[in-house]
Amino acid sequence: MTAARRAFLLRAGLAAAATQLPRWAWGGETLRHNPFALGIASGDPTPDGVVLWTRLVPAEPGALQAPLTVHWEVADDAGFRRIVQRGQAQALPEWGHSVHVELRGLAPDRWYHYRFLHGDAVSATGRTRTAPAPGELPARLRVAFASCQRWEHGHYAAWRHVVADAPDLVLFLGDYIYEYASPKDATGLARVHTLPLARTLADFRDRYALHKSDPLLQAAHAACPWSVTWDDHEVQNDYAGPFGRGHDAQALLETRLAGWQAFYENMPLRAASLARGVGALQVYRGLAWGRLAQLHLLDTRQYRDWQACRKDDASSGAAVRPADCPAWSDPQRSLLGAAQEQWLDQRLAAATGAQGPRWSVIAQQTLFSPRHYPSGTRSTDSWDGYPAARGRLLQSLQRHPQRNTVLLGGDIHQNYVCNVLADPERPDAAVLASEFCGTSITSRSGTTQDKADAIARRNPHVLLARCEERGYGLADITPRRWTTTLRAIDDPLRVDSGARTLARFVTEDGTPGPQRDA
Template structure:
């Protein structure tokens, strides 16, 4: 079928309606309409594609494509300046960047009750192929995005990037731009896609670089508006358009350090369930997720598996929605509750799902995409064990069950990918962290933040006290950036990329260190370390609540 021009995109509406069955809306079934999809009662006078496009959750035969119509993205009601009516949105997928070879097309319906978001589950495509996609509403054509399908069987390699923690006020999203320029096959976002705080709360030293619009997010309109503000950033749009994303949340998509039905602040308890429902709905509306993640009130299933042929299986976890409340009042503590075997960070159902996945796996690499630090990270050189109760250290038995699960299942290579802590880390995983000679049974790669914490500062990682206290931790760096990992049959090669400054736009990224995980050899091995950059005065966040200065600078 020939590519659609701006004019023929409209003229072919009736024909396209016949193929609308391919467009499976993740949030609602299409309403029956005689003569094709519904027509908007009035044309959209302004470009509605201000939030860009996105692709997500690739399978061997397809993926999700997403957009949201918002001609006035920061409208106070959170509805993006759209009329309160259904709007037909035409979409097409091509095997070439210029859309000369269109392979799928259809019409989806953007509905006001879902903030005019569109989720199309495209199927019937060829495995292990690049594709391009775009949308049209009225006379307006969206930017094009790049997608790809996963392989069905053997795959030689996969170029994957992972990132987390993008605080709009703390800097420019340059890391997203550099990530897009790397042209990965897959992007994993490990949480804190946005932050809920009101304007200038917890600003960097020297003042905020940019400003949040509106108050702290609590209502559905608040969350929709905050998502829209982030999505208008051109660097973030470029990263979404560059490759399919696989997303999971951490805490700030809802509220700092929430746990299940428990907010961080007790005074928020009476309305927290309503706030959670609003945050989940807005998250779904603004992410390229499948219908399996449609929220049901204040519940939303986000844990799932993405298979890249027989090369890698990504077990994407949700360590917020099902966890027990943090012990000992949160924060860094010597906390007996952390060792209670009844406490869980995943919840029983998700834990069973994960352990079953280990037993069934035939992948070369089993990779956990998740939010908070997995390995033990003790900040006390003495006899006390002072650890973060918000991380897996606060749920020691839960961590042991998961680790023992992949060991007993004979998983070939277990790798944990982590965000949250605003610094690059690499380390070995063990069943007994108190015995440095105990066997290494897995590897952990931790990405720094995109912006959260401000510029940060480079330092000799060997001088960091945590590396001495915790000999299983091999690397630390407190600059902003992301990780670019080449996943091959024989090894994973992880480049820890950093941006020298995020308080000024347009910085180039460079590789600070490279670590390799060899097939059937658990643990990380350093193969490259760039010399320390000249010292500079960092702009770092202050007044960070229970995580205090540690989360942003790496210092307890």
């Protein structure tokens, strides 16, 4: 490791360190505006800690080029009369004045309140919690899962309903931002912005600032911890590993580096994700909830091979006919990359046996189960475009039988509920797992319900296919049962939209596959 790299990681570690500091040692920095205008967040809870996040807003564009000291407090109560930890962290300009505080020493399975202070400014109060102790079997876990929140396509009313549902954890599965400029024709859009197509670090920082200015999204971050991963729009539509539109690796490298740094700056991630630098930011990781659930949070974007038979100048991966595309069936092609495939296989191997988790949760970006279209084509940007990689994961699940396996996904802006089959090409194959692919927070689906219905008719493992709703999924997990409630927003163009339950499915302990709950 070079001296420059060591210095780089040291500064990142110092920024994340939860250094204890008595109140009398605090400085007197003051700002005349609200430095916490982008909100606060927490993430990736462990039995004894959690990550706290905020990002300071400079008084003027280009201002505040020096490190700033931010103080933080964690308390048992919302009034901060019973403070259990306090300290300070550095908001560094090279990290967009973001702060990542990694707490340790908290009690397991507990809710806490937290806030940040800078000079005379005090942030909003957030609620966060720790995970249960490793050997404990908690009675319940409520998880909201969501993805795809394009600014123009709707207001973030869904997040208001997520807050009302009071989850223990939010899993955000990608496309937190969209890199596009707003369309010139604003007909039918909820709102527009004036930002250009994001290419530089400044562009991506501005895009996150836009999204994080939304009060409903801020409230959802402040309500509970989040665990986040990314998909393509945090960089460029349908990019694949080192390649993107035009197949220009150098151009994508520069955009990708900017997008990834901005992602780290704006998410409650640990400094460990920077172990190999921003250019290899690691977002796949595990999260345990006692013996109730083991979460495997994947990255299906950074390590994937180029979409099968996609032309270099194509803006996206198109559907192909397998017989006309030899690359589609190449056994070496991967969606996760060899290292991540091995990591997941090892985690699944360790989760077997009597002491393994009740529920193994594979949380990733897109639809895992196949969709056999009436046209005979296959999508190339989802798992359908990487059949050998999907087969290896299915084989891993069969080599290492889990007590219960559930896959969560997003990306396609549609709700799908599926039986995950041991052989995806055989309708009579054994059911290995349940899959719930959630719709978008706001992003439009780009298809019709007639087409979704036609897919469901041709694919008996598909139990529900809906494309017309925006919303999120809610998973209530107990030792004996997993219940998924699909929540739909009445009108994404209204900031005060109501919500309804679209469908509810149950998976019983020891019985793979979801059943519709009447």
